[in-house]
Structures are given as structure tokens and as C-alpha cells.
Amino acid sequence: MKKNMLVSLLLVMVLVLAACGTKDASNAGEGETQDKVYRVGIDTTYPPFEYEDKNGEYTGIDIDLIKAIAEDQNFKIDFKPMDFGGIIPAMQAGQLDVAIAGMSITDDRKKIVDFTDPYFQAGLTLVVKQGETGITSIEDLAGKKVAAKKGTTGAKFATEKAEEIGFELVQFNDSPAMFQDVANGNSDVLIEDYPVIAYAIAQSTLDLEIVGDRLNGDEYGIAVLKGKNDELLKKMNKGLANLKASGKYDEIINKYLNE
Structure with a gap:
């Protein structure tokens, strides 16, 4: 009798531990999603969109914008500064997940990257x-x-x-x-x-x-490697739309251009 009770007790303990383990694993998965870090290519010689301030901190329209989108969409970013001409090749080499660098949306670039909705009209x-x-x-x-x-x-x-x-x-x-x-x-x-x-x-x-007059009507977009990161592209478009709706987008633009 005591032996059967002991076996039953052990079985209950195993089931409880298994349930706890499943719950912990589920929570860990959620944490991994929230802590996802994307490598962001930038060109810090491009004010007012990207540059280093007097304290050596990255700042500018693009920097503030991608930070705000990341906060809105609950992901993290790791800035990777480099020459503008090296950004798309770095994406192709798997060294970057996303690029925001005052990059004009062009047909040639669309062959290599997918762009978000335009976030700035330049020219x-x-x-x-x-x-x-x-x-x-x-x-x-x-x-x-x-x-x-x-x-x-x-x-x-x-x-x-x-x-x-x-x-x-x-x-x-x-x-x-x-x-x-x-x-x-x-x-x-x-x-x-x-x-x-x-x-x-x-x-x-x-x-x-x-x-003279402006030579064209270029628009800037945020880029990911073509067909490789649809989930991130959707997040950035949603974040960008949310920032425009809330007024945060205009606040960022006005901070640097006083438009």
C-alpha cells in the first residue's frame, strides 16, 4: 500500500515538473522574440539623417526614426556604421539585416532589396x-x-x-x-x-x-534584402504608419529640419 502511494506521489511530482518546464520554455520563447536584435547599416557622414554628435553618439533623422520604430514594434537594433557604397553588399553578405541611410528607392536597388513605404521625399x-x-x-x-x-x-x-x-x-x-x-x-x-x-x-x-531646380523627386526608404525578411519589413511599415499617426514622425523631422 505504501509502495503504491509512493509511486503515485512520484508520478504527480514528475507531472508538475514537466508542466513547469513547459511554461518556462514558453516564456523563454516570448523573451527571445522581444529581445530580437537586428543589425542596421548606417552612413554617419550624412547629416541631418545620420551623423555623430559631439559626444560620439549616433544621431539624426534616420537614427531617431529607426529607434522609434524599434520601440513601437518591440525589437532591438545594433547600428553598423560604414561607407554608403558598402551597405547593400554587406546586406548581400549576411552582415546586415536592415539599412536606413538616406537610401533613395530606385528600380535598380529594388532588384536587390525590398523597401518600406517611403519615409522622406528628397530630390x-x-x-x-x-x-x-x-x-x-x-x-x-x-x-x-x-x-x-x-x-x-x-x-x-x-x-x-x-x-x-x-x-x-x-x-x-x-x-x-x-x-x-x-x-x-x-x-x-x-x-x-x-x-x-x-x-x-x-x-x-x-x-x-x-x-537651379531639383533634378528629380527621389524618395527614401528603409531596406531589407529582397525576399529574405518579410516579417521585419511588415514590422517597419506598421511602425512607420504608427509614428505618422501619432505625430512622432513629424516631431522627428521638425527636430532636424524645422519644417
Whole structure:
């Protein structure tokens, strides 16, 4: 009798422990989802979208935006700064999960990455040394030396127009070096996204000015490798929509551009 009671007692204990183990495993799974960390490619030479402040902290429109989306959608991020031209190759190599870097949505890029809904309307513009009067449109670039940043839509636009119009194209790895090259008179003009150069001129002592109309109507999007991260893409689109609905999106934009 005592033996049967002992066996029954042991069986009950095993069942209780098994139930506890199942509950713990379930909770662990939830924790793993909440603690998911995505590697985010950024280009910190691209104010007001991405740059380092005086304390060495990453800041800017893109930084604040992806942080707010991550908080809204309950995931974590790990920033990976690099040259803009290396971001998509790093995604292809499996080193990044997502990219937010003032990246224009283009048909060529859509072959490699999937974009979120657009989060900013930019557009390319011409920039010259202050006081330059000989350049006001793309047609005025004949015989000139034109600067652009590698891997950008500005560089692509300039490459497509160089032979047609007849100008020399010089490409740079980062925006500050390109800006300085034109300010020093080494290149005649540069092609850059309007909000980026407008902010750079306003915040620095660069002897530059914007001329003419915008050359196109580029829109920025957040990117993931094509067909590889649909779940994250949905989260980012939902987070972006929530930020716009709550007013947080406008708050971020106004913080840097005062629009």
C-alpha cells in the first residue's frame, strides 16, 4: 500500500515538473522574440539623417526614426556604421539585416532589396561654390568637373549624364570630402540630395550654395534584402504608419529640419 502511494506521489511530482518546464520554455520563447536584435547599416557622414554628435553618439533623422520604430514594434537594433557604397553588399553578405541611410528607392536597388513605404521625399540638386554664376542647370555642366558621392543616386544620375552633356565626373567616399572639394574650387559643382546639402550649408561655414531646380523627386526608404525578411519589413511599415499617426514622425523631422 505504501509502495503504491509512493509511486503515485512520484508520478504527480514528475507531472508538475514537466508542466513547469513547459511554461518556462514558453516564456523563454516570448523573451527571445522581444529581445530580437537586428543589425542596421548606417552612413554617419550624412547629416541631418545620420551623423555623430559631439559626444560620439549616433544621431539624426534616420537614427531617431529607426529607434522609434524599434520601440513601437518591440525589437532591438545594433547600428553598423560604414561607407554608403558598402551597405547593400554587406546586406548581400549576411552582415546586415536592415539599412536606413538616406537610401533613395530606385528600380535598380529594388532588384536587390525590398523597401518600406517611403519615409522622406528628397530630390537631387546642384551645388556650387558661393558666387559662381556660370552654372544654374544640368545643361551648364558641359566641360565642367562634377563631384558626386559613390554609390548614391547622385553618382548614378551624374554617370548617366556625363557622356551626354560632356563633363568629368569625380566620385568621393563621403559627403564632407566632396563638399570641401567644391568649396576649394577643385571641382566646379556637386550633385547631392537637397535636404542633406541644405542642412550642411546651414550648419557649417562651407562656402557653397544651391542653384537651379531639383533634378528629380527621389524618395527614401528603409531596406531589407529582397525576399529574405518579410516579417521585419511588415514590422517597419506598421511602425512607420504608427509614428505618422501619432505625430512622432513629424516631431522627428521638425527636430532636424524645422519644417
